[in-house]
Amino acid sequence: AQTVTQSQPEMSVQEAETVTLSCTYDTSESDYYLFWYKQPPSRQMILVIRQEAYKQQNATENRFSVNFQKAAKSFSLKISDSQLGDAAMYFCAYRGNNAGNMLTFGGGTRLMVKP
Amino acid sequence: GAGVSQSPSNKVTEKGKDVELRCDPISGHTALYWYRQSLGQGLEFLIYFQGNSAPDKSGLPSDRFSAERTGGSVSTLTIQRTQQEDSAVYLCASKTLWETQYFGPGTRLLVL
Numbered sequence: 631a632q633t634v635t636q637s638q639p640e641m642s643v644q645e646a647e648t649v650t651l652s653c654t655y656d657t658s659e660s661d662y663y664l665f666w667y668k669q670p671p672s673r674q675m676i677l678v679i680r681q682e683a684y685k686q687q688n689a690t691e692n693r694f695s696v697n698f699q700k701a702a703k704s705f706s707l708k709i710s711d712s713q714l715g716d717a718a719m720y721f722c723a724y725r726g727n728n729a730g731n732m733l734t735f736g737g738g739t740r741l742m743v744k745p
Numbered sequence: 746g747a748g749v750s751q752s753p754s755n756k757v758t759e760k761g762k763d764v765e766l767r768c769d770p771i772s773g774h775t776a777l778y779w780y781r782q783s784l785g786q787g788l789e790f791l792i793y794f795q796g797n798s799a800p801d802k803s804g805l806p807s808d809r810f811s812a813e814r815t816g817g818s819v820s821t822l823t824i825q826r827t828q829q830e831d832s833a834v835y836l837c838a839s840k841t842l843w844e845t846q847y848f849g850p851g852t853r854l855l856v857l
Contacts, residue, residue, distance in 0.1 A: 673836075674848065731840075734790070
């Protein structure tokens with residue numbers, strides 16, 4: 631079974647600075663997808679970024695980028711120019727090629743942004 | 746377009762009562778998922794529907810939990826004889842075949 635580990639329960643960053651959230655996973659599959667979701671206090675899970683394992687190029691979405699190291703099974707999220715609105719829980723998730731494509735989530739990292 | 750909607754937003758019930766949670770997926774999304782988010786267990790998969798196929802119930806924690814999806818659209822998650830450990834946020838997500846899952850705002854269930 632796949633597992634996803636987020637080793638940082640909480641992180642703090644100064645507004646306008648850069649922060650990196652860590653995620654590692656364990657799988658025997660070679661083809662899979664990885665995601666970062668943001669969950670603000672409203673509870674709505676919002677997709678931040680996704681990465682296909684077969685792609686070597688790291689995904690980027692505006693201020694959000696990932697460092698995907700397939701051999702190391704590492705998938706970190708970098709947030710540049712942090713904004714107050716970035717404060718939230720961040721979940722790393724794995725989706726393999728099982729029939730249902732259900733997500734396996736890490737335990738989450740609470741990001742606080744200091745003004 | 747409209748996103749995934751869930752109702753009620755919050756539900757307080759007494760131990761032993763039955764509850765029904767509703768999910769309205771994004772129009773045209775054939776796949777629908779239920780997840781549970783609790784303090785002790787994190788985010789866990791519960792059940793998955795794809796089109797008219799039999800649902801994947803492998804994540805349901807006990808036979809007190811059941812779900813149905815009528816007409817390939819709206820889904821209802823039912824918890825019978827609720828227990829305090831059922832207190833959690835229940836999240837619904839939907840997607841088309843190869844795309845990303847989009848989540849609703851969840852239902853926070855509190856069992857007293």
